[in-house]
Amino acid sequence: MTILAAATVTFPHLELELLHPWPWRSFSHPHRNVSSSILRNKKSTWAFFNKKTMNSTNLAALPFDLSPPPIDHDLLDTMEAAGAKVSDEGIIETFDNDDEALNAVDNGVAVVDLSHFGRIRVSGEDRIQFLHNQSTANFECLHEGQGCDTVFVTPTARTIDIAQAWIMKNAVTLVVSPETCGSITEMLKKYIFFADKVEIQEITKQTCFFVLVGPKSNQLMEDLNLGDLVGKPYGTHRHFCVNGMPITVGVGNIISEEGFSLLMSPAAAKTVWKTILSQDAIPMGSNAWEKLRVIQGGG
Numbered sequence: 419m420t421i422l423a424a425a426t427v428t429f430p431h432l433e434l435e436l437l438h439p440w441p442w443r444s445f446s447h448p449h450r451n452v453s454s455s456i457l458r459n460k461k462s463t464w465a466f467f468n469k470k471t472m473n474s475t476n477l478a479a480l481p482f483d484l485s486p487p488p489i490d491h492d493l494l495d496t497m498e499a500a501g502a503k504v505s506d507e508g509i510i511e512t513f514d515n516d517d518e519a520l521n522a523v524d525n526g527v528a529v530v531d532l533s534h535f536g537r538i539r540v541s542g543e544d545r546i547q548f549l550h551n552q553s554t555a556n557f558e559c560l561h562e563g564q565g566c567d568t569v570f571v572t573p574t575a576r577t578i579d580i581a582q583a584w585i586m587k588n589a590v591t592l593v594v595s596p597e598t599c600g601s602i603t604e605m606l607k608k609y610i611f612f613a614d615k616v617e618i619q620e621i622t623k624q625t626c627f628f629v630l631v632g633p634k635s636n637q638l639m640e641d642l643n644l645g646d647l648v649g650k651p652y653g654t655h656r657h658f659c660v661n662g663m664p665i666t667v668g669v670g671n672i673i674s675e676e677g678f679s680l681l682m683s684p685a686a687a688k689t690v691w692k693t694i695l696s697q698d699a700i701p702m703g704s705n706a707w708e709k710l711r712v713i714q715g716g717g
Contacts, residue, residue, distance in 0.1 A: 493626070493687045497531070502703065509534045512703035519702035523710060527632035529699040530707050531691070535672070536599020537622045537681070538581075540606070541589040543615040549590055552609055553581070560585045565653020565668060570594075570602055578602060582672045582679070584655050591681065593627065593672055626687040628680040629671040630699065631710070635678055638697050647678065655679075660686045673714045 494504055503511045510531050513519070522528040540549060550557040555568035564585050570578040579598040584591045594602055599622060606618045630638065636648045644667060647654060652675040655668030665682035672679075682690060695701065702710075 493531075493684070493691060496688055496691070497701075500701070502701070507534065510703050512705045513701045515700065516703065516706040516709070519700050519706045520710060522700040522702070523632045525633065527630060527634040527638050527697075527699045528702040529691070529694045530629045530631065530702045530704075531626070532629055532672075532704075532707070533622075533626040533687075534596050534704070535622075535627055536592075536594040536596055536602070536620065537625050537627065538592040538594065538599065538603055538606070539589050539619045539621045540592065541617045541619070545590055545616055546585075548606075548610070548614060548616045549583070552606060555583065557583075557585070557590070562587050563655060564651070565655055565670075567653075568592075570598075570605070578605075580672075582653075582670075584653065584666065584668055584681075586655075586657075586666075591621075591666075593679070593681075624684075626682050626684050628682075628687075628690065628694070629677065630680070630694070631671060631674065631677040631702075635676065638694070638699060639678060641697050642693070660690060665690065673711055 494502075494508060494510070497510055497513075498504055500513070502513050505511055519528045542548075546557045546560075549555070549568070553568040553570050555566045557566075557568075560566060562585055566583050567580055568583050569580050572578060579594050579602060581602070582593040592602075599620060603618055603620050610616050610618070636645075639645055639648050647656065647667060647669055650669050652670040653668060655666050658665050658667060660682070663683045663686040665680060665686055668679045668681070669675075670679065671677045680690065
């Protein structure tokens with residue numbers, strides 16, 4: 419049995435806490451019998467998450483078993499005020515700086531809001547074997563805190579999409595393209611047999627997703643006191659708290675083994691975005707990102 423404790427890490431403009439395992443010791447947890455209805459209450463949820471000592475059996479899969487607040491337009495309003503052009507679907511198309519952003523990929527660091535990309539959570543006791551059978555990656559050789567790319571294919575072996583996967587304590591989080599998220603979610607649900615202990619949940623609207631690209635990404639991570647992730651293998655990820663709200667930071671992104679990905683509660687997104695920009699990152703819109711995908715061979 420493992421107890422998760424929150425250790426505070428210095429992060430400019432933020433109160434960031436790193437979740438890490440401590441050796442087990444006996445204790446009485448005040449929230450052991452908290453009902454699910456209470457946990458669904460936002461205030462109770464965040465108060466529960468902020469406890470300095472937590473029983474891992476009560477946190478089924480940090481950070482996404484906690485119920486984050488619904489997405490509002492606070493982040494988009496902030497970006498529009500900074501000059502972003504936002505589509506009717508809520509996708510940030512451009513900051514009117516596409517050339518500057520693409521140059522930062524080669525010579526600096528760019529940050530991209532890819533919250534419109536799909537996120538799928540696969541949980542249940544049989545999740546690893548299930549994904550091992552339903553996609554191309556060897557999930558059975560991976561452990562908590564690791565990650566990989568995996569390909570979903572049709573029954574006739576046609577590629578549907580390449581997904582980025584993070585192996586968490588009690589779930590696997592998949593990042594897929596916005597066009598295929600719905601079909602992959604339904605396909606996975608379709609292949610759950612009666613005896614399979616697997617649950618599929620799309621968490622796109624409950625989360626935000628940023629990507630860092632460029633040679634100065636490592637330095638930015640060092641400046642944010644997240645340097646422990648620098649140099650780690652692709653897919654390595656760790657969980658943190660930003661002002662009491664969950665965020666997962668991983669090595670690499672959906673088109674490169676370099677750079678970093680950040681998955682977070684919508685409530686934390688505005689603060690995280692502003693903090694990254696304060697470290698001289700250049701904002702990139704989806705138009706420039708699509709150009710970059712073609713250049714990188716990402717399709």
